[in-house]
Every structure is written in structure tokens, then in C-alpha cells.
Amino acid sequence: MKATGIVVEYNPFHNGHLHHLNQSRQKTNCEVVIAVMSGNFLQRGEPALVDKWSRTKMALKAGVDIVIELPYAFATAQATDFAKGAILLLDAMKCESFCFGSEEGTLNAFQHTYSLLSSKKEEYNTAISNFMKQGVSYPKALNEAYKLVSLESTQPLLDLTQPNNILGYHYLEATKLFNTSIQPETIQRIVANYHEDAQVDETIASATGIRKLILDNQHLEEVQKFLPESSFQQLTEWTNTHHTFGSWDRFWPLLRFTILRHSKEQLANYAEVTEGMENAIWNAAVKCEQFETFMHTIKSKRYTWTRIQRMLTHIFTGFTWEQLAEVNFPTYLRPLGMSKNGQTYLNSIKKDLQLPLVSRVAASKDPLLQMDIKAANLYYAGLQSTISHQMIGSDYSTKPIIY
Amino acid sequence: MKATGIVVEYNPFHNGHLHHLNQSRQKTNCEVVIAVMSGNFLQRGEPALVDKWSRTKMALKAGVDIVIELPYAFATAQATDFAKGAILLLDAMKCESFCFGSEEGTLNAFQHTYSLLSSKKEEYNTAISNFMKQGVSYPKALNEAYKLVSLESTQPLLDLTQPNNILGYHYLEATKLFNTSIQPETIQRIVANYHEDAQVDETIASATGIRKLILDNQHLEEVQKFLPESSFQQLTEWTNTHHTFGSWDRFWPLLRFTILRHSKEQLANYAEVTEGMENAIWNAAVKCEQFETFMHTIKSKRYTWTRIQRMLTHIFTGFTWEQLAEVNFPTYLRPLGMSKNGQTYLNSIKKDLQLPLVSRVAASKDPLLQMDIKAANLYYAGLQSTISHQMIGSDYSTKPIIY
Incomplete structure (x- = not known):
């Protein structure tokens, strides 16, 4: 079959x-x-x-x-x-x-984009790092780096701003x-x-x-x-x-409780929680009664909404960097x-x-x-x-x- | 003043x-x-x-x-x-x-009891350990040991089965x-x-x-x-x-969530959680929708209701053996x-x-x-x-x- x-x-x-x-x-x-x-x-x-x-x-x-x-x-x-x-x-x-x-809808552009990015891997990764250092989010850095390495390509390439x-x-x-x-x-x-x-x-x-x-x-x-x-x-x-x-609105009382049950240092042990986000998350959890206001309080240019929500998911479920590494x-x-x-x-x-x-x-x-x-x-x-x-x-x- | x-x-x-x-x-x-x-x-x-x-x-x-x-x-x-x-x-x-x-109501008996137990400290502690080894709760072991060391005393002593x-x-x-x-x-x-x-x-x-x-x-x-x-x-x-x-009835959804967010091994890190109680607590939390049934499931001769509730308090607040030791x-x-x-x-x-x-x-x-x-x-x-x-x-x- x-x-x-x-x-x-x-x-x-x-x-x-x-x-x-x-x-x-x-x-x-x-x-x-x-x-x-x-x-x-x-x-x-x-x-x-x-x-x-x-x-x-x-x-x-x-x-x-x-x-x-x-x-x-x-x-x-x-x-x-x-x-x-x-x-x-x-x-x-x-x-x-x-x-x-x-x-995109056709496989062709996927294949070409893959070939291009594999052949220019080093250049691409360096560009990503450089954009990240300017404080933009990872997806944004990817896009900027992608624009850079694809400048001279004559093949049909993917629009990598599209999530799918x-x-x-x-x-x-x-x-x-x-x-x-x-x-x-x-x-x-x-x-x-x-x-x-x-x-x-x-x-x-x-x-x-x-x-x-x-x-x-x-x-x-x-x-x-x-x-x-x-x-x-x-x-x-x-x-x-x-x-x-x-929904997070529904889960918020439990998530908020869980955040406040931890010290900021402990929060940094959970997967994807990086670069001081533990402080922002903890401080906002003390103040915010609603998930929506909480998210708007901790949202920064550095991280996408989705990425932050993944941090929260891992805090909620107790999934650590250590587990992620395994x-x-x-x-x-x-x-x-x-x-x-x-x-x-x-x-x-x-x-x-x-x-x-x-x-x-x-x-x-x-x-x-x-x-x-x-x-x-x-x-x-x-x-x-x-x-x-x-x-x-x-x-x-x-x-x-x-x- | x-x-x-x-x-x-x-x-x-x-x-x-x-x-x-x-x-x-x-x-x-x-x-x-x-x-x-x-x-x-x-x-x-x-x-x-x-x-x-x-x-x-x-x-x-x-x-x-x-x-x-x-x-x-x-x-x-x-x-x-x-x-x-x-x-x-x-x-x-x-x-x-x-x-x-x-x-008791008079200080006399407190003073006499203190003198007796200080003078027979070693005997008293040994007796407590022995009773504990028989699998009784700590308060019960205390009482039995107390009976033993006070046998020959002629002074008015305290009734140490009374909580106050x-x-x-x-x-x-x-x-x-x-x-x-x-x-x-x-x-x-x-x-x-x-x-x-x-x-x-x-x-x-x-x-x-x-x-x-x-x-x-x-x-x-x-x-x-x-x-x-x-x-x-x-x-x-x-x-x-x-x-x-x-009340624990009110707090139970959060306590239950917190217990299940941990592995059994992790639960053993919280203050007063000893001798496999982490297993009993975790297993009962999976099953029990009400605090009352949960408590009756984990209650044993070994621990008083109060002692078990203190374990739960420390799990709830995230207070560890390490913190207790400090x-x-x-x-x-x-x-x-x-x-x-x-x-x-x-x-x-x-x-x-x-x-x-x-x-x-x-x-x-x-x-x-x-x-x-x-x-x-x-x-x-x-x-x-x-x-x-x-x-x-x-x-x-x-x-x-x-x-």
C-alpha cells in the first residue's frame, strides 16, 4: 500500500x-x-x-x-x-x-532555496549572527540574511517571510x-x-x-x-x-502561579528561556492579572510572540534546557x-x-x-x-x- | 513599658x-x-x-x-x-x-518535665528511635518514650499527648x-x-x-x-x-497541578518529604480529584496528618530541604x-x-x-x-x- x-x-x-x-x-x-x-x-x-x-x-x-x-x-x-x-x-x-x-505551492523554489543556502551556509550563518547582534528577532535576522545571500541568485527562490x-x-x-x-x-x-x-x-x-x-x-x-x-x-x-x-487565557492562573513559585534564576532552567527573559517573565507575572497584558508587558523586538509562548509552555510543563539537550x-x-x-x-x-x-x-x-x-x-x-x-x-x- | x-x-x-x-x-x-x-x-x-x-x-x-x-x-x-x-x-x-x-495550666509540670527529659536525654532519644523503627508516627514514638523515661519520676509531669x-x-x-x-x-x-x-x-x-x-x-x-x-x-x-x-480543598487544583508538574524524584527535594512519600503523593495526585480522598489515600501510620500537610505546603510553595537546612x-x-x-x-x-x-x-x-x-x-x-x-x-x- x-x-x-x-x-x-x-x-x-x-x-x-x-x-x-x-x-x-x-x-x-x-x-x-x-x-x-x-x-x-x-x-x-x-x-x-x-x-x-x-x-x-x-x-x-x-x-x-x-x-x-x-x-x-x-x-x-x-x-x-x-x-x-x-x-x-x-x-x-x-x-x-x-x-x-x-x-509558494511549487517544489521547485524549495529545492533551489535549499541548494543556495547549503552552498552558502557559512556566509548565511554569519549574516544571521550579525543581524541578531543588532537586537532583532531570530526570524527577522533569518530574513535579512536570506536577502543578502540570495541577491545574486537567478533561480526562482522562496519567499521566506511566509510561515508555511x-x-x-x-x-x-x-x-x-x-x-x-x-x-x-x-x-x-x-x-x-x-x-x-x-x-x-x-x-x-x-x-x-x-x-x-x-x-x-x-x-x-x-x-x-x-x-x-x-x-x-x-x-x-x-x-x-x-x-x-x-488557551493561555484559561491556563493563566496556573501559569502565573507556576512562575511565581520559582525564583528568576530557576526560571532560566526551562527550555528556550534566554538572556534575562526570566526577569521579564517573573516581574510581569507579579503584576499582570491577565495573560494578554502579561504578554504585552514582556514582548520585545528581540523575540517573537511564538518564541515567548514556547518559553511559557516549557515553564508550564517543567521542560528544562537539560531535557531539551537530550x-x-x-x-x-x-x-x-x-x-x-x-x-x-x-x-x-x-x-x-x-x-x-x-x-x-x-x-x-x-x-x-x-x-x-x-x-x-x-x-x-x-x-x-x-x-x-x-x-x-x-x-x-x-x-x-x-x- | x-x-x-x-x-x-x-x-x-x-x-x-x-x-x-x-x-x-x-x-x-x-x-x-x-x-x-x-x-x-x-x-x-x-x-x-x-x-x-x-x-x-x-x-x-x-x-x-x-x-x-x-x-x-x-x-x-x-x-x-x-x-x-x-x-x-x-x-x-x-x-x-x-x-x-x-x-496543663501550671508551669510547675513544664519545669519538672524539662528537667527530667534533659537529664535523661540519651535514654529518651534512644527510646524514640526504637519506637520509630517499629513504624509508628513521631508523636506516638515520643509518647511511648516519654512514658518509659518518666516511669520512676515522683514529680508532677506533663501529659504530653496534649498538643498545647x-x-x-x-x-x-x-x-x-x-x-x-x-x-x-x-x-x-x-x-x-x-x-x-x-x-x-x-x-x-x-x-x-x-x-x-x-x-x-x-x-x-x-x-x-x-x-x-x-x-x-x-x-x-x-x-x-x-x-x-x-483551605486545601480550595488550593487542591493548584497543588495537584504542582505535584504532577514534578517527577517523583523532584518531589523528594521538598522539605519534610521523606521515605518514599514522594511516590505516594505523586501516585495519589494522578488519581484523586478531591483533596480529602487524596489525603486518605496517602495517610499511613507512619506520619501524622499534620506532618503530611506540611510536606504538601512545602511542595506548594517550593520550599526545599536545602532551604530548610539553611x-x-x-x-x-x-x-x-x-x-x-x-x-x-x-x-x-x-x-x-x-x-x-x-x-x-x-x-x-x-x-x-x-x-x-x-x-x-x-x-x-x-x-x-x-x-x-x-x-x-x-x-x-x-x-x-x-x-
Whole structure:
């Protein structure tokens, strides 16, 4: 069976995701689609709107065949490591290809950009360092350095100010760096701007926009048209049981408590907390009653909003620089759910898998997996719903969803 | 001016406390009563019902002249260190005497018991160790050892199964060990049993009983008759602003989150967490949605309820064995409030004080004081009332209450 991979967060699964899923299937002519999906904390350094099990159901109902959890350590990492974890898992799942959405939409520019940046690696890195020294954020330094090294190129190159182009670039890079046999494909995203709040047409809106509508209004009617019916139903079911959604606003009392439980020096032990940010974070936490004002207080030119949120995620979950340094490659395959078709595929490749397939989580001592379970426990604690308090500890025994 | 000291928690201030206060004044014929009072966490290892400022107001309105905060490190310590901190602070405040309530009621038995146990120190300690090895709790081992060494004594001795006799014994011991000039006095407590829920007469009930009535019913009418009018008013004011009280039930979501944010090994770093209790605590936290069931799950013969709650207090506030080991003597005098009379007294002794008088807290780097402020911040976070969220950080700038 021919399998293709996709890398997703589905926060929540919407019509744009459905388009990507269907296009990926069509373009690669595959029989099985495997999604590597983040758990309860995401690359933007945020708790997911709804938990990974609920998002897995959305994925399966929309046609994904297998959902594999991207471990916390990769899911909440910078783009390079996020991409590394995702691509290596898809490769381990014997995908022939993977297909990512990008603003660019053609693979050509990705290949050229990769060739250019590999050949000018030293020049590029020096330029990045120099821009960083001027006090700009890492993404901004990347862009300026990129402009510099691409000045003389005659090939079509990527626009690396676009977030999905950046991620796609790192996917491609990961396939090269780790000598995978998995073939990249890209399709153009319908939503031009990932950060856009407003809808592009009447049925497509960005996940960011959809989340904002949901969190601002706490009811789902307004976003219904942007979601497949199955996603809408899933979100409705979630609302009816939890009466709340995952967000930093919701998690803020616990995050604030956790920050103030530490000294500034201790905060600097958590992953991605650098250069005095521990002081800014601690000082703002004493003062700010709302997450929004807290973020505006600590935001500086030096760090992106996303990067700061990742620091906060690691403080919340207690994930340290030391733990981060020990992260190397994915060490297990944890299916969160699968279709009958996915099950058939998994049985066909089972004997050739290089990574252990995790089904009984409680028995594993793998530090990456322990971190996933910890993150799940703390996510449910953060939600503070009657049901979520009961769900603490459930990640030890929840079996993959068969759909 | 002649000053006498008392050691209090006032959780909350009730008619029994008023009796103790008035009797202390009468018995010592003093002009000033100075109370050393625990902050927001108490010796039973619990968050206080209402914060230290509110309890200070109760004390002042009832006639206490000066309230000095017993630092967190002593206030939440075992009886020996609790007594040491309290007595040294009263001594530092130039009290001629101090007066404690006890089940015994006469000083004679305290003196005899102290002489006996000092003379048979080795025998006593060996016996304690032996009983501990049989797996009984520390208080129980103390009692059995005490029975053993006091067998041949012909003097009147203390009943050391009574909690206030125990505390009183440690007060006396502290005056001897640290060569203070402060003179002990004792008066008989009206409430015979500290742990008793029910009232002894129509106006006296134990603080435990009063707290239980308040927490079970969340309204104050039922306890009104046990409190001076000023305490009742103070509690009413608190209820009207916070709509909740400090208790482990209230703090449990944050405590549970904090426990699960740690590995079992990390939990063992917190003060008083010994002999595998980290495992019991962690395992029970995964399962238990309520504090009550959590406690019943981890309770064993080995530890008293109070001792376990102190472990939890230290986990909650992040107070480690390492920090505990560095605690030696009180290093400052922090008045939480005073009457005009108290102010006059303080001015009269100011120049002779051996410890710094702390008024501007924000400026101090004293680790004990930093811990007090941290405990205050976390207490307000734990209360989770709209007002308490605003009060985080207030302990840096709150000035002593002048009444």
C-alpha cells in the first residue's frame, strides 16, 4: 500500500485542512494518508483548543488513515526540530512521500532555496549572527540574511517571510540531512496569510481566525461554515462536556502561579528561556492579572510572540534546557487513532518498523513519552473543567481510536 | 513599658483567644501584648482561612498591641523550630515574659518535665528511635518514650499527648537552649481538646471546629457566637470581598497541578518529604480529584496528618530541604500591625533592637523574608478570587496596619 504523510496540528480541523488532505491524496495518488500531529501543546507555544484525542477524531472522520503523535519535545520546538521530528516519524511509518501546504505551492523554489543556502551556509550563518547582534528577532535576522545571500541568485527562490514556506523548507532540509527516502510534495495553501483573522471566502478561514472566533464568543455557530460537519460535531461534543477550551487565557492562573513559585534564576532552567527573559517573565507575572497584558508587558523586538509562548509552555510543563539537550530523534511511534484502512496498512508494515510501536503507554520508561503523558496531565489540569480534572492520568490507558 | 509575648495563629481569632489574651495581660501585669503570628501558611501545614493582614486586624481589634510575623520557615516547621522562631522573636522584641495556653495550666509540670527529659536525654532519644523503627508516627514514638523515661519520676509531669502541652514544652525548651531572659507563664486553655469539633459551652469552640463550620457552610452566621464582634466583622468583610476561604480543598487544583508538574524524584527535594512519600503523593495526585480522598489515600501510620500537610505546603510553595537546612535563627522583625500603644512601645525599644525592623520589604534580600513574600503571593494565587488575583505582589508594599 502506498502511503503519504502530512504534518498537522488541526487546531481545529477546518475546511482548509480538508482541502490539503484531499489534495495530498490526489497529488501523490496514495492509498493511505498518515498524519503526524502535535499533542496538547503546539508549535506556537500554546495549549491546543481541544485535546489530542478530540483532534484525532476530527482527523479520522475527515479521512486521515493514521494519526501519529508528534512528541512534546518536537511539537513545541523551533521549526528545525519540529520538522526533524515530523519527517523522521513519517519516514519511520514507511511513507513514500509527504505533502505540505505552502504559500509558494511549487517544489521547485524549495529545492533551489535549499541548494543556495547549503552552498552558502557559512556566509548565511554569519549574516544571521550579525543581524541578531543588532537586537532583532531570530526570524527577522533569518530574513535579512536570506536577502543578502540570495541577491545574486537567478533561480526562482522562496519567499521566506511566509510561515508555511519556512516550515516546508525545514521539512525538505530534514529529508536531506537525515538521508530519508521520503519524497517531498507541496500544494498551495488556500489561505494566503496564516496570521489572518478574517476569512478568505465563505468557507475557508485560518485556524488562527477560527480559534479567535471560538475563544472570543465561546460558542461555535459562527465558525460552523469554516468546518467540515464532522469537526463541528466534535467541537460541539467537546463544548458540551468541558464548557471551556484550551488557551493561555484559561491556563493563566496556573501559569502565573507556576512562575511565581520559582525564583528568576530557576526560571532560566526551562527550555528556550534566554538572556534575562526570566526577569521579564517573573516581574510581569507579579503584576499582570491577565495573560494578554502579561504578554504585552514582556514582548520585545528581540523575540517573537511564538518564541515567548514556547518559553511559557516549557515553564508550564517543567521542560528544562537539560531535557531539551537530550532530545535527539523520535524514539517511538504512538498511534492516536486509525481507520480500518490505516489498520490494514499498519499491520502490513509492522514487522519492518525500526521504532517501537507504543500501545501500552504506562509500561514505557521512554523520557520523551513520559513527557507526552505529563503534558497531557497538565493540559487537563489547565483546562480546569469538571471532566478534565477526571481525565488527569487518562493518557496512560487511552487506547488508539479505531474509526 | 512592660511587654509580654504570645504565640498565635488566630485562624480565626475567637473567644478562646480573647480569653487567652486577657488572661495573659492580667497574669503578667503587662502594659503591652506582642503576638508573634504565623503568616498565610500554618503549623498544621494548611493555608490560613484568611490572610495574615486580615488576621492581624482581628488581633489588633481584640487588644493585641503589636503583631510580628513568624517567618514561613518557622511557622510551617515542626514544633521545635516553630517554638524556637517564636520565642527568639519575642525575646528580640524585649518581652519580659510570654504566656502560652496549655491543657496543663501550671508551669510547675513544664519545669519538672524539662528537667527530667534533659537529664535523661540519651535514654529518651534512644527510646524514640526504637519506637520509630517499629513504624509508628513521631508523636506516638515520643509518647511511648516519654512514658518509659518518666516511669520512676515522683514529680508532677506533663501529659504530653496534649498538643498545647507539647508546644508549651518546646517554648520552655527554647528559652533554656537559647539562654533568653524571657520568663514563661502558662494559663489553662478553656477548650480541653484542640481537635474537638463541638463547642464546649455556648461561646467557646476550637479554631478547628470553627473552621470546619465555616468551610462546610461557607457562611458565617453559625460561628458568630464563638467570635468577638470585631472578628466576626472582619470575617464578614473578607467573605464579601473574596467569596471564598483559604483551605486545601480550595488550593487542591493548584497543588495537584504542582505535584504532577514534578517527577517523583523532584518531589523528594521538598522539605519534610521523606521515605518514599514522594511516590505516594505523586501516585495519589494522578488519581484523586478531591483533596480529602487524596489525603486518605496517602495517610499511613507512619506520619501524622499534620506532618503530611506540611510536606504538601512545602511542595506548594517550593520550599526545599536545602532551604530548610539553611534556616537558623530569625533574622528580622516584621511588624504586621500595631496599636498606638504598641507604636509607643516600639519607638521606646527601637534603638536597642538586635534584629533589623523590616518596614520596606521590597528592598530586602533576606531569604527568609523573600520566602514570606513568595508564600503570600502563592496564597493569593491559591485563593483564586478576583480580589486575591489582584493582591498578588501586594506583600511587597503593604505597610504595617496602625490601629
